Amino acid sequence: MAMMTRGEETRARILDTAQDAVLAKGFEATSIDEIVASAEITKSGFFYHFKDKNALARALIERHITVEEEIFDGLLGRARELSDDPLQAALIGLKFLAELIEDMPGGHPGCIVATAAYQDRLFNADVRAANRRAVLGWRHRFRAMFDEIAAVYPPRDGIDLDHLADMVSGIVEGGIVMARAMNDPLITSQQVMLLRSYVKLLFSPRPD
Amino acid sequence: MAMMTRGEETRARILDTAQDAVLAKGFEATSIDEIVASAEITKSGFFYHFKDKNALARALIERHITVEEEIFDGLLGRARELSDDPLQAALIGLKFLAELIEDMPGGHPGCIVATAAYQDRLFNADVRAANRRAVLGWRHRFRAMFDEIAAVYPPRDGIDLDHLADMVSGIVEGGIVMARAMNDPLITSQQVMLLRSYVKLLFSPRPD
DNA sequence: TGTACATCAGTGAACGCGCGTTCACTGATGTAC
């Protein structure tokens, strides 16, 4: 964070303003003119930092991955501190996730992975590969979480844990789409809480 | 279907080719030039049918709603024929839905509601309203289904049935995003099957 | 400490292309009398 050179600061400012616009309108509809206006730079300054518009897309996705990794690390790390039981820790982590999303002003800002997914013909192979890596990263993270749980509590229903891991990302992605379509920012966190309910029912040893 | 005038046929052809392109690349990235080329019409012919590009977006969404309603009616209607029990009927219906999606060549083509959701600043109020109506329609449909179940089997976990109804659409939307990002068409139907597992656990009276 | 050169982080003007939209026109079909 600290110790950024002037160039790094400008680059970060471009990415920040570009992300807002891309999430609101899609990638193609976000013009470079518009980005440089809010980043307070000239158009040629933009091309000093990114060789073309595709390079911007890839940088957006890669930064998104990094930021999100850190957030998840924090969330799940704290949850594990609060309980030694992997199931309880996961339930706490999912509740944290729901609260995080709920507290976002105006709802979750949207996921650029989804944006890229819905406009993939626009992007080159680099960008698509970055997108795929992001989703795979989520899968491995949540798969590890569910593996720990399943080792202690065998799941009630015969399901594939990779699919369950994908469900975490899928619920959030779907929740964002729904929240946007309905203009109701709370939907995303409600959906995460339903996923939490499923995880609880699926792994709970006995009903009380 | 039958008894279309020449104009209606042309209009339908425009919508068909436009939908393919919009789902693949997003709305803004799909040019009218490109649409008219594959619909084998001139550009001015396009503007005879749609007053501007926004009118095309609204028409796409409205047609999408109609088609999907018919599909769901068929699916859930058949499921109800197969079982008098509302829970069993829902489980059969969800299985049908998963199979329907799985059998789509190349995976679910994507949902234009999601496309519009992720590019909403591009569209006027008309289009956004149509989008909201679509999602509300799904909510009411699935809410009715879960109400019937809950009247017989009280849910195991205290949850809001509207949220659960939204989960059906959300899982499909999220599944489509994941399937596209991962380039794995099977993900969407896998996610629907997990939702089915949740519904089963949530409403099943006793574990066996 | 001073000078020469290199790199960093941009600026400003121009480019050509593709886009959505308009407009005057037209040939085929339908309707009234």
Added chain:
DNA sequence: TGTACATCAGTGAACGCGCGTTCACTGATGTAC
């Protein structure tokens, strides 16, 4: 049955604007000797 007119379903050419990209140039900072 023939004629006049209206509507349907388009065509073809032109428009101006905004877009992504390029290119020659520049002032500030860093580095070598």
